[in-house]
Amino acid sequence: MNAERAKVAELQADHRALSRELASSKAAELDKRRQLVNSSDEIEKTRMKHAREIMELEMDIQKRARETRELTEELRCAKEDLEREREVVSTLKSTVSHQSTAQITLNAQVNALQVEKTALQAQLDAVTSTVSQRTLDQQAAMRRIAELEAEAREAELIRRKLHNMVQELKGNIRVFCRVRPVLPHEFVSPSTGLSRSDSSSGRSPNSDNQDKGLVADVMFPDKRDHREIVLNSSSSSAMGQERKEVHNFSFDRVFEPESTQSDVFEEISLLAQSCVDGYNVCIFAYGQTGSGKSFTMEGGATEATMGMIPRAVNEVFRAAQALNSKGWEYKMEGQFLEIYNETINDLLGKGEFDKKKHDIKHEKTATSASTRVTDVNVMPLHTPREVTALLRLANSRRTVAATLMNERSSRSHSVFTLRICGSNQYTGERCEGSLNLVDLAGSERLNSSGAAGDKDRLKETQNINRSLSALGDVIAALGEKGEKGEKHIPYRNSKLTYLLQNSLSGNSKTLMILNLSPLAAHLGESLTSLRFATKVNNTTIGTAKKQVRGAS
Ligand SMILES: Nc1ncnc2c1ncn2[C@@H]1O[C@H](COP(=O)(O)OP(=O)(O)OP(=O)(O)O)[C@@H](O)[C@H]1O
Numbered sequence: 121m122n123a124e125r126a127k128v129a130e131l132q133a134d135h136r137a138l139s140r141e142l143a144s145s146k147a148a149e150l151d152k153r154r155q156l157v158n159s160s161d162e163i164e165k166t167r168m169k170h171a172r173e174i175m176e177l178e179m180d181i182q183k184r185a186r187e188t189r190e191l192t193e194e195l196r197c198a199k200e201d202l203e204r205e206r207e208v209v210s211t212l213k214s215t216v217s218h219q220s221t222a223q224i225t226l227n228a229q230v231n232a233l234q235v236e237k238t239a240l241q242a243q244l245d246a247v248t249s250t251v252s253q254r255t256l257d258q259q260a261a262m263r264r265i266a267e268l269e270a271e272a273r274e275a276e277l278i279r280r281k282l283h284n285m286v287q288e289l290k291g292n293i294r295v296f297c298r299v300r301p302v303l304p305h306e307f308v309s310p311s312t313g314l315s316r317s318d319s320s321s322g323r324s325p326n327s328d329n330q331d332k333g334l335v336a337d338v339m340f341p342d343k344r345d346h347r348e349i350v351l352n353s354s355s356s357s358a359m360g361q362e363r364k365e366v367h368n369f370s371f372d373r374v375f376e377p378e379s380t381q382s383d384v385f386e387e388i389s390l391l392a393q394s395c396v397d398g399y400n401v402c403i404f405a406y407g408q409t410g411s412g413k414s415f416t417m418e419g420g421a422t423e424a425t426m427g428m429i430p431r432a433v434n435e436v437f438r439a440a441q442a443l444n445s446k447g448w449e450y451k452m453e454g455q456f457l458e459i460y461n462e463t464i465n466d467l468l469g470k471g472e473f474d475k476k477k478h479d480i481k482h483e484k485t486a487t488s489a490s491t492r493v494t495d496v497n498v499m500p501l502h503t504p505r506e507v508t509a510l511l512r513l514a515n516s517r518r519t520v521a522a523t524l525m526n527e528r529s530s531r532s533h534s535v536f537t538l539r540i541c542g543s544n545q546y547t548g549e550r551c552e553g554s555l556n557l558v559d560l561a562g563s564e565r566l567n568s569s570g571a572a573g574d575k576d577r578l579k580e581t582q583n584i585n586r587s588l589s590a591l592g593d594v595i596a597a598l599g600e601k602g603e604k605g606e607k608h609i610p611y612r613n614s615k616l617t618y619l620l621q622n623s624l625s626g627n628s629k630t631l632m633i634l635n636l637s638p639l640a641a642h643l644g645e646s647l648t649s650l651r652f653a654t655k656v657n658n659t660t661i662g663t664a665k666k667q668v669r670g671a672s
Pocket residue numbers: 299300301303377407408409410411412413414415416529530531561562635
């Protein structure tokens with residue numbers, strides 16, 4: 121038993137040793153396990169750290185890859201730029217090379233031009249010196265021209281003074297003669313009786329027609345002063361012999377058929393100016409029917425054909441305007457009358473043709489004389505345009521009258537009167553002038569007008585003849601008065617002379633324009649008219665006086 125006990129004790133001791141050993145093994149295992157867990161944690165931490173590092177590295181790699189791509193792209197662009205730059209450089213090189221060649225050429229040209237310039241400079245110097253010499257010459261010539269112009273102006277002034285003196289010595293009546301051209305409808309072929317235009321012949325219409333006896337044989341020998349007119353006529357004697365006669369006439373001015381309205385007006389513009397200076401001016405158109413009186417006085421609608429009335433009126437307005445700067449102010453008024461069968465009619469009336477009775481009243485003061493006609497329209501005029509309207513109205517009134525009685529216009533006298541009153545605001549002077557423009561009735565004789573058989577025509581013609589011969593008598597009496605002193609002037613013998621009394625005296629300036637037809641058929645009438653005009657031309661009616669009053 122003891123052995124057993126010993127054995128159990130031994131086994132127990134073994135068991136205890138083994139339990140101790142197991143406990144220590146367990147503790148060791150626990151420690152190992154703890155170490156293992158720690159190591160696992162560390163491994164995990166390390167793994168995670170590595171994973172983070174890997175991720176960072178990958179991102180870094182991606183970033184680097186992107187940067188690489190960008191750099192590659194930049195590199196590619198830079199290469200392209202470089203390539204372009206290369207091309208540009210190469211182009212520039214070729215341009216430079218061309219330019220160099222061109223520069224060489226240009227240099228050569230510049231050199232040549234320099235040579236040329238030097239030559240031209242030399243020429244220019246020569247020309248400049250010539251020009252300055254010429255300029256000096258020209259200045260001297262200009263001075264000389266100015267001197268000559270001044271001399272010419274002075275000579276013109278003297279000429280005008282002399283002209284005026286001659287006018288005054290001769291008296292203040294002048295006569296112009298104007299021959300109108302042959303009109304297209306007057307070119308009648310003797311064989312066919314048809315009209316033809318003058319452009320169809322190479323010769324001048326007048327000479328061509330002269331041969332055929334259509335145009336009168338008229339000559340104008342005075343080519344310098346245009347003062348003479350010569351008519352050649354032929355008649356058969358009782359014995360059947362042809363007798364040729366030459367009729368010479370001379371006037372203050374003769375206008376050939378080619379003369380224009382402006383040529384005629386040039387000669388009378390001074391008269392128009394005179395009425396602004398306070399003169400009474402009277403311009404008559406005299407001549408047989410169809411000789412061009414109305415054309416001369418009233419004219420056509422264009423500037424070239426405009427007659428003496430509108431031209432004179434324009435001139436009066438122009439002259440009055442020019443005197444404005446010297447303190448003159450003018451008032452103008454106009455009237456337009458017709459004298460038909462010794463009755464005065466107002467051509468500026470309205471409505472029915474004038475049936476009023478008009479009387480002529482003369483007013484005389486110490487310094488002026490004026491004429492008024494009762495109950496007529498006197499229009500204040502401020503512009504030439506108003507005068508044109510006035511003339512148009514007068515013409516339409518005449519047309520109305522003409523339809524009442526055939527050809528009446530050529531059977532009446534028309535008298536346009538422009539009255540001008542001026543006053544000078546500086547000197548206080550006043551002046552009154554008048555411009556009478558008279559289109560006389562046709563001057564043809566009784567038998568040639570075919571009026572002898574017609575009672576009305578006969579009366580008209582007798583009245584016309586009476587008034588025209590009264591006009592001649594007045595002018596003749598004025599001439600005698602000039603030579604012998606006081607004499608009765610028969611103004612009252614006709615309405616025409618009585619109306620124009622104040623403008624037909626020693627104190628006024630009178631111009632008669634004798635109008636002539638160029639036709640051979642009118643030669644007889646033309647000669648009668650020329651003789652009458654010569655009588656007028658030989659009359660002296662004293663010296664015209666201005667109607668000027670000083671300041672009161
Ligand atoms: N210098 C001229 N140039 C061109 N035509 C003219 C000229 N003179 C007159 N005439 C023309 O001759 C014709 C007759 O002229 P105008 O009527 O002026 O004559 P008149 O003498 O006034 O006649 P009337 O006594 O019948 O009025 C008109 O057709 C006119 O246009």
